[in-house]
Amino acid sequence: MKRVNxxxxxIDRYRWRLxxxxxxxxxxxxxxxxxxxxxxxxTEENVLGQVANVACLPGIIRASMAMPDVHWGxxxxxxxxxxxxxxxxxxxxxxxxxxxxxxxxLLRTRLDSTALDGKLEKLVRALWDCIPSGLGTxxxxxxxxxxxxGVLTGGACWAVxxxxxxxxxxxxxxxxxxxxxxxxxxxxxxxRERGSLQLGTLGSGNHFVEIGVVDEIYEPEAARVMxxxxxxxxxxxxxxxxxxxxxxxxxxxxxxxxEAMPRYGISVPDRQLACAPVSxxxxxxxxxAMRSAANYAWANRQIITHHxxxxxxxxxxxxxxxxxxxxxxxxxxxxxxxxxxxxEGKARSLCVHRKGATRAxxxxxxxxxxxxxxxxxxxxxxxxxxxxxxILTGTQTAMEETFGSTCHGAGRMKSRKxxxxxxxxxEFVKELAGRGIVVQAxxxxxxxxxxxxxxxxxxSVIDVVTGAGLSKPVARTRPVGVxxx
Amino acid sequence: MRNKxxxxxxxxxxxxxxxxxxxxxxxxxxxxxMSSIMVDLRTVKADTRIDIIIEExxxxxxxxxxxxxxxxxFDTRSIIFKRFELISFASNRLExxxxxxxxxxxxxxxxxxxxxxxxxxxxxxEKKNRVRVLLDI
Numbered sequence: 048m049k050r051v052n053x054x055x056x057x058i059d060r061y062r063w064r065l066x067x068x069x070x071x072x073x074x075x076x077x078x079x080x081x082x083x084x085x086x087x088x089x090t091e092e093n094v095l096g097q098v099a100n101v102a103c104l105p106g107i108i109r110a111s112m113a114m115p116d117v118h119w120g121x122x123x124x125x126x127x128x129x130x131x132x133x134x135x136x137x138x139x140x141x142x143x144x145x146x147x148x149x150x151x152x153l154l155r156t157r158l159d160s161t162a163l164d165g166k167l168e169k170l171v172r173a174l175w176d177c178i179p180s181g182l183g184t185x186x187x188x189x190x191x192x193x194x195x196x197g198v199l200t201g202g203a204c205w206a207v208x209x210x211x212x213x214x215x216x217x218x219x220x221x222x223x224x225x226x227x228x229x230x231x232x233x234x235x236x237x238x239r240e241r242g243s244l245q246l247g248t249l250g251s252g253n254h255f256v257e258i259g260v261v262d263e264i265y266e267p268e269a270a271r272v273m274x275x276x277x278x279x280x281x282x283x284x285x286x287x288x289x290x291x292x293x294x295x296x297x298x299x300x301x302x303x304x305x306e307a308m309p310r311y312g313i314s315v316p317d318r319q320l321a322c323a324p325v326s327x328x329x330x331x332x333x334x335x336a337m338r339s340a341a342n343y344a345w346a347n348r349q350i351i352t353h354h355x356x357x358x359x360x361x362x363x364x365x366x367x368x369x370x371x372x373x374x375x376x377x378x379x380x381x382x383x384x385x386x387x388x389x390x391e392g393k394a395r396s397l398c399v400h401r402k403g404a405t406r407a408x409x410x411x412x413x414x415x416x417x418x419x420x421x422x423x424x425x426x427x428x429x430x431x432x433x434x435x436x437x438i439l440t441g442t443q444t445a446m447e448e449t450f451g452s453t454c455h456g457a458g459r460m461k462s463r464k465x466x467x468x469x470x471x472x473x474e475f476v477k478e479l480a481g482r483g484i485v486v487q488a489x490x491x492x493x494x495x496x497x498x499x500x501x502x503x504x505x506x507s508v509i510d511v512v513t514g515a516g517l518s519k520p521v522a523r524t525r526p527v528g529v530x531x532x
Numbered sequence: 533m534r535n536k537x538x539x540x541x542x543x544x545x546x547x548x549x550x551x552x553x554x555x556x557x558x559x560x561x562x563x564x565x566m567s568s569i570m571v572d573l574r575t576v577k578a579d580t581r582i583d584i585i586i587e588e589x590x591x592x593x594x595x596x597x598x599x600x601x602x603x604x605x606f607d608t609r610s611i612i613f614k615r616f617e618l619i620s621f622a623s624n625r626l627e628x629x630x631x632x633x634x635x636x637x638x639x640x641x642x643x644x645x646x647x648x649x650x651x652x653x654x655x656x657x658e659k660k661n662r663v664r665v666l667l668d669i
Contacts, residue, residue, distance in 0.1 A: 295600075
């Protein structure tokens with residue numbers, strides 16, 4: 048353990064370098080964003096090995112990076128960022144993960160928390176009833192072939208056209224909820240079948256819908272731009288992804304890449320990192336299928352948004368306008384994007400893999416909606432269901448150092464098995480209820496796995512990204528109601 | 533009697549090791565192990581049969597695809613498998629009948645959702661009739 052620890056060189060208080068010499072096959076160094084206190088956990092966890100593995104990918108630029116919520120994943124670490132050159136570089140489905148375009152969206156209400164007095168339990172129940180959640184649930188939508196094409200190419204835009212939500216929602220969704228370059232023909236039959244019944248469903252694991260209350264505002268001006276006016280304001284967080292369709296796309300293309308690698312003379316230290324040149328036939332097909340799955344995920348979050356609005360309307364006696372529930376922003380944290388970044392003063396197109404990392408573009412970036420041009424891209428970082436969630440903005444430092452990326456959550460600390468050993472799901476729900484947090488969940492063991500103790504304290508993660516300048520905290524919310532799959 | 537499978541610790545996900553008297557049995561036990569992570573199998577009947585054929589060009593891919601095919605049947609037909617019968621096995625082909633039941637939220641106790649099998653630390657040990665896989669949760 049000591050040896051591994053001593054492998055890291057401290058750059059400054061929040062940055063640690065894993066030198067190229069750490070392993071012979073590394074093409075670039077690793078950079079880990081962390082506080083000193085986080086290091087024992089990170090080095091205990093095979094994370095350094097995974098950072099080093101990613102550093103071996105052909106065409107990787109600058110460094111294999113890990114955000115402070117990093118933890119042991121499969122292939123890439125969760126919290127990993129890697130950019131590859133379009134010429135000679137690779138794209139790896141393992142660098143996106145199975146839950147393609149898993150992401151977070153945040154809605155703001157015009158309600159004060161007092162509007163929920165006496166209604167919170169009913170509201171959580173209504174959300175549970177309106178949003179199919181948990182393992183094995185299917186949605187109310189049955190996607191035929193034509194509609195499936197619409198979802199895979201149109202994403203959230205397709206959903207709005209079908210009456211799920213508002214056109215304004217699209218303005219405040221990364222890629223406007225419809226990433227270009229989707230290739231539905233690259234999505235296999237099994238993936239389509241898995242996706243045909245699951246649109247508009249939350250899924251299980253760490254996916255949730257959370258009613259949060261603004262607890263602190265750090266940057267009042269930026270908060271105001273986002274429509275976050277005062278403490279006590281009710282916000283709604285939604286965290287889910289592309290469901291079985293995305294999982295199957297990843298499965299299919301990892302196998303395609305494994306087959307293709309010898310043809311391109313590529314070998315990787317972990318088969319889960321299977322990859323192909325970005326510009327190859329296989330690379331192109333994967334990107335086309337991945338973008339289709341990303342659009343499915345945006346449609347999914349859009350439909351859930353619509354159902355959350357219906358749930359609020361059924362419980363709060365007020366018109367839609369006074370409830371609000373307008374979209375603040377929607378960001379993906381499992382995706383590969385072709386983006387333009389400056390390398391030694393020259394603009395270069397790169398394939399940026401974010402695996403459990405959030406895009407964090409700075410003020411003035413051309414891809415931001417006009418509203419956010421002055422403050423930078425909203426970055427949405429949910430914590431665990433018993434603690435806080437943070438709203439931040441992207442920065443120039445992130446753009447220059449991490450290809451415009453930052454953390455995505457609290458980061459797991461304890462395994463699911465260990466969490467279940469030390470936490471009783473029923474007790475945890477009771478404890479949360481004692482603190483005024485109402486939880487509705489499909490599985491008590493699932494709740495135990497997702498309890499606060501299983502996660503790092505999100506505040507320590509936020510302190511690192513703030514200290515390192517990768518993002519700027521704007522406000523914080525605390526949970527009052529949660530539905531979990 | 534030796535356990536048919538056991539789960540192993542991983543921070544974000546769950547590792548699964550399965551054993552058998554022979555290699556195909558270890559594959560089938562991995563399937564049961566994965567089902568048992570998802571649902572309390574004591575609540576599941578085995579009254580529906582699905583025949584499954586997997587063909588891949590190496591044993592690790594065969595294991596990866598076998599488990600993912602079971603997840604495909606869960607997503608598309610809501611089937612939870614409780615038991616498997618081997619029809620035939622080779623290092624690049626597995627044919628088996630799966631017996632299980634359509635998921636019923638009123639009767640079945642749901643545990644943890646599995647998104648996919650992964651290749652990370654995947655292992656097919658033909659000498660010890662043992663397989664290992666990390667499941668993405």
